[in-house]
Amino acid sequence: MSAYRDKDPRIHGIQSRIRVVPNFPKSGIMFQDITTLLLDPKAFKDTVDLFVERYRGKNISVVAGIEARGFIFGPAIALEIGAKFVPLRKPKKLPGKVISEEYELEYGRDCLEMHLGAVEPGDRALVVDDLIATGGTLCAAMKLLERVGADVVECACVIELPDLKGREQLNGKPLYVLVESH
């Protein structure tokens, strides 16, 4: 589901503030840079508002944000909808006991961690990141939450790269995005 297709009038401003940086981090990649969106207070607020409007009143008890750009959007959403915020981090950053979930990269593997005890069985969870590409990271995030008994209600991203078919990697969990980039 995409607010882009729904043509909310705020979407145009949000999309126009996202900067594309060619050949980062390597040749051929057109990097979707959300830092320019954060420089426009109205567009940034509209971004958060669109998510808050969707999730308020849905009994979401936890917003899990993926390091590091998920930390920019997730906490603001959590605060507005009355949920706790849980950071999902790269290895060895979280100080307490953690569970880990490995996932595949284009070359090699990486790992996402979550504090034990942060999320409880029955928690209704939203996963937030700035962008979904192949869906590998989001998938790892969902697994972490499900392993502790949470119910992942939806994944939410500002940007989707639909050509990479990340949506299909989410084991049937719904995905909500604001803009698509081809």
Added chain:
Amino acid sequence: MFAGDQNGLRGDPRLKEISEAIRVVPHFPKPGIMFQDITTLLLDHKAFKDTVDIFVDRYRDMGISVVAGVEARGFMFGPSIALAIGAKFVPLRKPRKLPGEVISEAYVLEYGTDCLEMHVGAVQLGERALVIDDLVATGGTLSAAIRLLERVGAQVVECACVVGLRDVKVQHGLNGKPLYILVEPRGQINCPAPSVNGVETCRHDDLILGANFGSPVNTTSKSD
């Protein structure tokens, strides 16, 4: 300056709740360090909201146009403050994370150096800036953040942290910029700590007074 020292917030029960919501993890990332874990604060919606509200109340009328947050835990507080006061948010990041043209500022760690980067063009000459991070220890990271902003001609109004020591050197050492802190770090009374020179490292007042042992012990640590 500590929030609780001021007339308006003296005895404010929110500060006690915020302090108690922060978990202390002994010996992370290494022995002797009492790590102040703010992730437990983020699990307490009321305390997290109070944290943001106290900063917003302080900064809303100061004409601040940019909130700069230090990666990664500064990202958890900075954007909400920026949104509430109508400022832009600028992430200050470790090397090679920002995709566009950047300026870099090196800073000293206990062993070696690290580097903070900011996008060129994000901040304009004359903008009034707030720097935010979860915790201040030696002040090295915050000093680098201040230098980045000043290099592009911004005026750093203040640095704000949730947790910080009453360390006179740090308070005066942030390039002359004021530092605003909500709560002091806490220790654990009964933790099975290794001792340093036969003295336990876990007592709360050690954190307040700083380490006066034979070899220096960093009781708080800035890692990202």
